[in-house]
Amino acid sequence: MEIQKLSQDDLDSIARLISSVAEVDIFPYFCEQGRAEFQTRVLPDLKTILTESNYLSVKAVISGDIVGVAALRNADYLTHLFVSKSCQGMGVGKALLDYVVKETQAKQVNLRSSINAVSFYESLGFECTGEEGDYNGIRFMPMTLDLSKPESSKAW
Template identity: 75%
Template sequence: MDIQKVSQDDLESITHLVLDVAKIDVFPHFNEKGQAEFKTRVLPDLNTILTEPNYLSVKAAISGEIVGVAALRNADYLTHLFVSKSCQGKGIGKALLNYLVTETKAQQVSLRSSINAVSFYESLGFECTAEEGDYNGIRFVPMTLDLQNSRNIKTG
């Protein structure tokens, strides 16, 4: 597996990856309004993570195929982390996060976890900072990872 910065050429592959994972893992936790909001807000935002200078965006590739993507905005907010369903549980998400946290100088990283990913983030040292929220049908749990004492996420 290779972890590399994304390029504009990756947009189509990343969009397909995110939508495929969302259909299986994320959409079952959303109502119709949330699914529509995701499609109109999150999918178009993928272009932003490839082009805006305030994002550090990386991909994981196996034999040239993109199997994961992650993006950190303003060095301290994880906006996206998606791993292909066929590759989940193989350390790809952890590797993508490790790459991002070792590159940032921030003291902490925050995110809004999808409901299905809370236990994944907790296993890596993230802590819930508030109750479950809902934005136009998109359910999430605010979480934070303290980086003051370590630049690496938990290894298990």
């Protein structure tokens, strides 16, 4: 597996990847409004992670196929982390997260985890920082990884 920077040429591939993962892992936790919000807002917003200079956007590639994607905004906010269903549980998500965390100088990384991914992030040292939230039907859990803690920095 290789971790590489995303390029404009990857847009269609990552949109398909994210859509397929969302259909199985995320949409079951959303109401109809949340599904519609995701499809009309999140997917079209993918161009932003490829064109804006304040994003570090990377992909995981196996045998020429994109199997995962991650995007870190402003060096401290994880906006995307998606791994193909066929590669979940193989360390792809951790490798993507490892890459972006090692690239940042931030003292913490924040995110809004999908409900199904909370245990994944907790296993990597993230902690819930509030109650479950809902934005236009998109359910999430606010989480933070404190990189200033000695025990957190050992993992990265």
